[in-house]
Amino acid sequence: xxxxxxxxxxxxxxxxxxxxxxxxxxxxxxxxxxxxxxxxxxxxxxxxxxxxxxxxxxxxxxxxxxxxxxxxxxxxxxxxxxxxxxxxxxxxxxxxxxxxxxxxxxxxxxxxxxxxxxxxxxxxxxxxxxxxxxxxxxxxxxxxxxxxxxxxxxxxxxxxxxxxxxxxxxxxxxxxxxxxxxxxxxxxxxxxxxxxxxxxxxxxxxxxxxxxxxxxxxxxxxxxxxxxxxxxxxxxxxxxxxxxxxxxxxxxxxxxxxxxxxxxxxxxxxxxxxxxxxxxxxxxxxxxxxxxxxxxxxxxxxxxxxxxxxxxxxxxxx
Numbered sequence: 001x002x003x004x005x006x007x008x009x010x011x012x013x014x015x016x017x018x019x020x021x022x023x024x025x026x027x028x029x030x031x032x033x034x035x036x037x038x039x040x041x042x043x044x045x046x047x048x049x050x051x052x053x054x055x056x057x058x059x060x061x062x063x064x065x066x067x068x069x070x071x072x073x074x075x076x077x078x079x080x081x082x083x084x085x086x087x088x089x090x091x092x093x094x095x096x097x098x099x100x101x102x103x104x105x106x107x108x109x110x111x112x113x114x115x116x117x118x119x120x121x122x123x124x125x126x127x128x129x130x131x132x133x134x135x136x137x138x139x140x141x142x143x144x145x146x147x148x149x150x151x152x153x154x155x156x157x158x159x160x161x162x163x164x165x166x167x168x169x170x171x172x173x174x175x176x177x178x179x180x181x182x183x184x185x186x187x188x189x190x191x192x193x194x195x196x197x198x199x200x201x202x203x204x205x206x207x208x209x210x211x212x213x214x215x216x217x218x219x220x221x222x223x224x225x226x227x228x229x230x231x232x233x234x235x236x237x238x239x240x241x242x243x244x245x246x247x248x249x250x251x252x253x254x255x256x257x258x259x260x261x262x263x264x265x266x267x268x269x270x271x272x273x274x275x276x277x278x279x280x281x282x283x284x285x286x287x288x289x290x291x292x293x294x295x296x297x298x299x300x301x302x303x304x305x306x307x308x309x310x311x312x313x314x315x316x317x318x
Contacts, residue, residue: 020033033064040065044078044081153210168200
């Protein structure tokens with residue numbers, strides 16, 4: 001529609017705002033935006049619409065249109081909205097789409113926190129995407145404390161502590177804005193500082209009452225924070241990449257040398273008799289039979305998987 005004008009809209013910003021207000025009164029904000037973008041032949045993206053609201057606490061059509069000037073939206077029209085099924089996306093689908101763009105560490109902290117808590121504690125809390133990432137990163141650290149998984153009260157406490165930490169972060173932002181101003185308001189600075197101090201006191205009290213912080217936790221056993229223990233915990237929590245790392249470590253030359261030295265030392269310190277050797281041979285035989293059975297099973301599964309892969313490649317060629 002706009003090829004002759006080099007894709008420049010042929011009416012002014014005031015007219016766009018007027019149309020947006022008129023359609024919003026009739027159909028609601030989201031539907032009004034979709035209608036307006038259809039008239040302008042511009043794409044509608046639910047995640048972009050949601051992001052503007054979260055970051056600004058309100059929607060602005062001018063900001064949305066300015067975002068469409070980015071290179072990633074070049075040559076896109078309302079047809080992209082239809083082809084991409086943007087109009088039928090639910091709120092949960094939009095949420096998953098936005099979270100899929102998080103960094104690997106952010107995703108892992110979110111998955112770990114939800115696995116411990118049992119649900120998403122920051123869903124429908126009015127948080128922005130950045131606030132949710134911050135909270136999951138904070139909560140993941142608390143979820144690693146002793147006894148959290150088994151104690152529902154502690155779980156609710158660490159969630160409350162995390163939300164209080166977010167509030168402290170917001171207060172720091174307000175304080176910085178005020179102090180960087182040309183004329184800081186002393187009364188406002190004192191109010192914000194007092195509020196933050198009360199939150200920090202509440203956080204410390206909850207941590208002490210529930211033995212959450214290492215400063216108050218007297219039951220943190222030796223080896224809790226060792227490398228081996230952390231690797232085992234990550235494996236039990238379902239981090240696939242750590243399984244590869246543990247396999248590489250276990251089969252490395254260094255680990256083999258350590259195992260050989262350990263076995264040699266044990267043999268030198270033990271005095272074996274005939275019965276001990278008989279039991280040893282028996283145990284070794286049972287272990288060998290078990291490992292052989294597992295090997296044959298894995299070989300068969302690998303053979304079947306290879307055949308399926310070959311069949312799929314042949315079907316693609318056809």
